Amino acid sequence: MRNLCIAAAAATLALAGSAHAASYKLGTLEVADPWSRPAAANGNGAGFMTITNRGKSTEVLKAVETTAAKKTEIHLSSTAGGVMRMARQDGGVAIPAGKSVSFAPGGYHVMLLGLGKASKAGDKLPATLVFASGARLKVEFTVGTAAPGAADPMAGHMHH
Numbered sequence: 001m002r003n004l005c006i007a008a009a010a011a012t013l014a015l016a017g018s019a020h021a022a023s024y025k026l027g028t029l030e031v032a033d034p035w036s037r038p039a040a041a042n043g044n045g046a047g048f049m050t051i052t053n054r055g056k057s058t059e060v061l062k063a064v065e066t067t068a069a070k071k072t073e074i075h076l077s078s079t080a081g082g083v084m085r086m087a088r089q090d091g092g093v094a095i096p097a098g099k100s101v102s103f104a105p106g107g108y109h110v111m112l113l114g115l116g117k118a119s120k121a122g123d124k125l126p127a128t129l130v131f132a133s134g135a136r137l138k139v140e141f142t143v144g145t146a147a148p149g150a151a152d153p154m155a156g157h158m159h160h
């Protein structure tokens with residue numbers, strides 16, 4: 001009956017974490033609404049979320065582990081003169097005590113390099129956020145249909 005128990009637990013999680021309302025907590029850390037965009041197999045995806053630190057000292061997100069992609073990097077996008085660049089954040093991203101940091105299109109994101117399979121709307125990409133403090137928080141990036149409320153910063157610069 002072990003399999004049945006696991007299935008029941010998974011179903012409960014799915015109900016609790018309906019699309020775009022998911023929240024994951026570990027101690028004083030909270031990750032709200034992890035999401036991603038549809039992407040092709042072997043392509044690259046990006047994960048977005050909001051991390052809140054209700055603790056008394058800075059937390060640093062230093063790595064993200066996932067079985068969904070070959071490798072991950074933490075990036076910061078910026079646009080200068082209409083050109084978007086992404087810079088790898090080798091030192092991680094600091095979440096100061098009492099503050100929230102948003103990972104969103106045009107800013108911080110978790111780069112998912114080499115997706116094992118195509119991701120489509122409704123899929124969930126499991127990942128573990130690893131903090132410098134040693135905290136490890138499991139989340140799922142829910143794949144949305146498109147970019148909710150945020151235009152692709154590259155959309156106006158596409159030429160074929």
Ligand SMILES: [Cu+2]
Pocket residue numbers: 046075076086109110111
């Ligand atoms: Cu990137």
